[in-house]
Amino acid sequence: MANTPVINSQRLRALLDGVNTFGRNPQTGGFNRVGYSDADMAVRNWFLEQMRADGLTVHRDPVANLFGRYGPADGPCIMAGSHLDTVPEGGAFDGALGVCVALECVRAMKDAGFTPTTAIEVVATAEEEGRFGGMLGSQTIAGLVTGQWLDEARDADGIRLAAAMGDQGLNVREALDAARPPRDVKAFLELHIEQGPVLEQAGIPVGIADSVAGVINLAVSLVGRANHSGTTPMALRADAFAGLSAVGHAVPDVIAQHGGERSRITIGKVALQPNFIHTVPGRADFIINIRDTDPGTMAALALAMEQAVRDAAQVNGLSFSIEEQSRMEPVRLDGALVSLLNGEAGQLGLKALTMPSGAGHDAQTMQTLCPSGLIFVPSHNGVSHAPEEWTDWEAIEKGAQLMLSALIRLSGSVATK
């Protein structure tokens, strides 16, 4: 009689430690496995060998996504995983944890003699963090990459994607032929750290994302008159910063009138000119970053912020321009998977919170290919993309156990020994 598969926390931790021997900066404690760097490629070679040693059928695709297949060689699969690349000086958990949890789930099933009826593929995606725009790996799997993007993508130093991949022996154009047909992938599941404070504050170990917030970035310029800060009377100024601060002041009202609990508006990047102590600012350039999980709400928030800019310009005697710099629509993750994950959490006696994802993830890209689900575990103090990133192992074990239960359910795994 086979045992019920259980997560081996010790083994999972050792696997994550193994991943994190790559790209560690001993000075800062941060991790540097930026997409297509030497450390990124080295960790991929290492991880592929771990999966091979576990008896999985392994494959590296043209953009360096890794796949390790367990179960039937033919037919569709359930895919599970996340990304192995990091931001510069990133933390130990972002991405890597989800990849390791997926492999640990397969190891636990093998230990207990469980064989899936539908194959499970562990996936470690490439370039999720955005050196070249982000989610290149999952977009390749989902068939969303275009020749134009592949040709034009450059990193912040001006290095072309084609050159960075070429240096690692990869041919960028092959990405166009690397999509997986929809019939190949029945579902995708990702476990990821929350990267926000909600779960920890609520004292709940596991989150189940039902949606991923969209993002609109409005690039705004307010133009007035730079002048002496001592000789220009207050009433005779055209102060660009006064306009900017009025726009910032309008944010809570805009959300109260047009948004909701899932709305976020941030002015995080500003540039004043001439930016000098003794000069009334003549120009303010800033970005209004607007996020929500509902497309209509997000659009209404953007319109209201544009009106706030017009009002602030008028009151302060400024001219203005507003340009929509980028727009990414919100994504609704698969409702049936949200229910399935909640059901499995209930069976495990786990308290779980259904919640939106404020950050972008591979799961949102994969949702365009197949039903996709996203499990969150708490981030201590909500910190991420920093060496201080931390999740308690007790919560990780619970999230991993939920992933394992969902994979057993979805793959129709049965005890064979």
Ligand SMILES: [Zn+2]
């Ligand atoms: Zn991530």
